[in-house]
Amino acid sequence: MAVLDFWYEFASTYSYPAAMRIERLARPAGVSVRWRPFVLGPIFAAQGWNDSPFNLYPAKGRYMWRDLERICALEEIALKLPPVRFPQSSLKAARLALAVGEAYIAAFSRAVYTANFAEQKDISDDGVLRAMLVRLNLDPEAVAAAVSKDTLKAQTAEAQALGIFGAPSFVANGELFWGNDRLREAISHAALSKAFG
Amino acid sequence: MAVLDFWYEFASTYSYPAAMRIERLARPAGVSVRWRPFVLGPIFAAQGWNDSPFNLYPAKGRYMWRDLERICALEEIALKLPPVRFPQSSLKAARLALAVGEAYIAAFSRAVYTANFAEQKDISDDGVLRAMLVRLNLDPEAVAAAVSKDTLKAQTAEAQALGIFGAPSFVANGELFWGNDRLREAISHAALSKAFG
Numbered sequence: 273m274a275v276l277d278f279w280y281e282f283a284s285t286y287s288y289p290a291a292m293r294i295e296r297l298a299r300p301a302g303v304s305v306r307w308r309p310f311v312l313g314p315i316f317a318a319q320g321w322n323d324s325p326f327n328l329y330p331a332k333g334r335y336m337w338r339d340l341e342r343i344c345a346l347e348e349i350a351l352k353l354p355p356v357r358f359p360q361s362s363l364k365a366a367r368l369a370l371a372v373g374e375a376y377i378a379a380f381s382r383a384v385y386t387a388n389f390a391e392q393k394d395i396s397d398d399g400v401l402r403a404m405l406v407r408l409n410l411d412p413e414a415v416a417a418a419v420s421k422d423t424l425k426a427q428t429a430e431a432q433a434l435g436i437f438g439a440p441s442f443v444a445n446g447e448l449f450w451g452n453d454r455l456r457e458a459i460s461h462a463a464l465s466k467a468f469g
Numbered sequence: 470m471a472v473l474d475f476w477y478e479f480a481s482t483y484s485y486p487a488a489m490r491i492e493r494l495a496r497p498a499g500v501s502v503r504w505r506p507f508v509l510g511p512i513f514a515a516q517g518w519n520d521s522p523f524n525l526y527p528a529k530g531r532y533m534w535r536d537l538e539r540i541c542a543l544e545e546i547a548l549k550l551p552p553v554r555f556p557q558s559s560l561k562a563a564r565l566a567l568a569v570g571e572a573y574i575a576a577f578s579r580a581v582y583t584a585n586f587a588e589q590k591d592i593s594d595d596g597v598l599r600a601m602l603v604r605l606n607l608d609p610e611a612v613a614a615a616v617s618k619d620t621l622k623a624q625t626a627e628a629q630a631l632g633i634f635g636a637p638s639f640v641a642n643g644e645l646f647w648g649n650d651r652l653r654e655a656i657s658h659a660a661l662s663k664a665f666g
Contacts, residue, residue, distance in 0.1 A: 319526050329516050329634065331632050331634040332634050332635075335632060335645060335647055338645070339647070342654075435528050435531060435532060436528075437526065437529050437532065438529075448535070449536075450536070453648075457539075
């Protein structure tokens with residue numbers, strides 16, 4: 273089966289509509305999605321940023337929030353602004369996403385995004401995260417025991433080595449696509465690479 | 470007629486495919502394009518950048534060149550990389566674009582972009598610019614006499630006041646769209662705003 277690597281960060285606004293749509297778009301194209309959460313903090317820090325570029329560059333930030341509203345309206349994705357803070361700390365959620373296992377990572381990730389961008393919840397709050405796991409019929413203690421800080425570190429290092437500098441990013445067959453705007457093109461590329469090699 | 474303001478910078482890579490396609494896409498939608506050249510230098514300087522972000526952030530720059538190749542291939546737009554330098558100095562070309570008049574600005578602007586991104590020519594070279602004017606049957610001396618530095622300054626100040634932070638940008642009915650990826654959406658917005666108020 274054709275595979276598309278989906279690199280996302282729970283604090284990233286444009287990763288939200290990508291996460292909510294990717295399975296729905298990939299499935300009919302015969303493309304299997306590998307969910308690859310990572311954190312942008314270390315990558316931004318390497319570029320000299322200590323905050324989101326949307327906070328560092330206010331004109332860009334104002335535009336992004338309006339653009340996100342338009343995208344979510346067009347795609348019929350719930351959106352409630354502002355989030356409890358921006359960017360939210362995504363470390364705990366990303367570590368949990370890597371610990372829930374392949375069968376649950378997509379559903380857990382969509383739950384985290386919904387909490388952040390549609391429910392004004394704090395995604396670094398232990399109670400909020402625990403409730404998400406329970407709703408998926410997962411045992412929070414078992415998941416917590418499977419958490420590995422090193423796995424997220426390695427994943428983020430891999431993203432950086434692939435040339436990833438923002439989220440969402442998509443990789444198929446050695447080709448990198450950046451941004452929610454490239455989701456359909458990335459899926460097509462994955463499907464065609466598999467079909468025509 | 471519905472009107473779309475097209476804000477572009479001759480050094481901007483993503484403005485190139487937008488400039489080559491905008492009239493072809495806007496016409497059947499009943500949208501008239503106002504060509505609004507400006508320069509990003511002062512806007513970037515206000516954000517603390519003394520160079521293109523694609524040079525300041527190399528991972529982003531590498532991605533952009535590959536992405537531009539894919540876009541131009543898909544849209545059947547000629548592309549020859551690298552340009553003679555990046556970013557090229559666009560000041561002279563932008564001042565001339567504002568001086569050639571409404572009847573010629575689209576054709577002159579496409580000629581400048583083609584020189585920059587498909588012909589590896591120096592768009593700050595007087596001979597190169599003069600040849601473009603002659604090819605449009607314009608009198609280079611008359612155009613040079615019509616050049617006003619203040620017009621470009623005012624145009625750039627207007628862009629900044631509109632919240633523009635990059636190029637290409639499109640404005641219709643008070644709504645700002647940023648990036649070649651938003652060209653079709655901007656045209657639709659202009660057409661629908663006119664139709665439904």
